Amino acid sequence: MRRFIAFFEGWVVYIVLPALALLVTADVILRYVLNLPLQWGNDVKELLLLLVVVAGLPGVSHDDQHIRVGLLDNVLPRRVYRAWSTVRHILTALVAAVIAYAVTDLAFDMARYGDGAEMIAIPFWPFAAFVAAAAALSAVAELLRAITPHKKPATDFSAKDG
Numbered sequence: 001m002r003r004f005i006a007f008f009e010g011w012v013v014y015i016v017l018p019a020l021a022l023l024v025t026a027d028v029i030l031r032y033v034l035n036l037p038l039q040w041g042n043d044v045k046e047l048l049l050l051l052v053v054v055a056g057l058p059g060v061s062h063d064d065q066h067i068r069v070g071l072l073d074n075v076l077p078r079r080v081y082r083a084w085s086t087v088r089h090i091l092t093a094l095v096a097a098v099i100a101y102a103v104t105d106l107a108f109d110m111a112r113y114g115d116g117a118e119m120i121a122i123p124f125w126p127f128a129a130f131v132a133a134a135a136a137l138s139a140v141a142e143l144l145r146a147i148t149p150h151k152k153p154a155t156d157f158s159a160k161d162g
Contacts, residue, residue, distance in 0.1 A: 093142035
């Protein structure tokens with residue numbers, strides 16, 4: 001699973017992120033130095049940024065790195081912590097699956113109605129399909145986390161630094 005997620009994230013890291021950086025650089029230079037802004041630049045930058053942000057979702061789920069407040073993690077007994085952790089991963093998987101389903105439906109609607117960017121002929125449905133795929137991968141990763149043994153966090157936040 002980790003290799004598949006790494007491949008999923010990898011093409012974004014090696015292709016989309018540098019393209020986004022080049023586009024932003026070119027747009028800034030053209031806009032502020034030559035007074036020739038790219039009319040389509042904002043549309044493309046927003047879509048590329050969407051890919052960059054969403055591509056990391058499955059990896060975050062797989063590595064259990066979602067932001068959460070663990071106020072009780074250190075005080076719960078081990079058995080209760082394991083049960084809570086399993087429930088948390090199942091709930092997160094359900095939410096990700098609902099998102100994947102809803103965005104898949106949206107992608108079909110976008111393709112049917114021809115929704116696209118305003119200033120350049122880029123259809124939106126492939127981007128929605130990518131979001132749906134990322135959410136589905138995240139759901140699978142969360143389910144896998146739910147069935148693996150959970151260790152209590154080792155960090156004791158009650159101790160003072162220093």
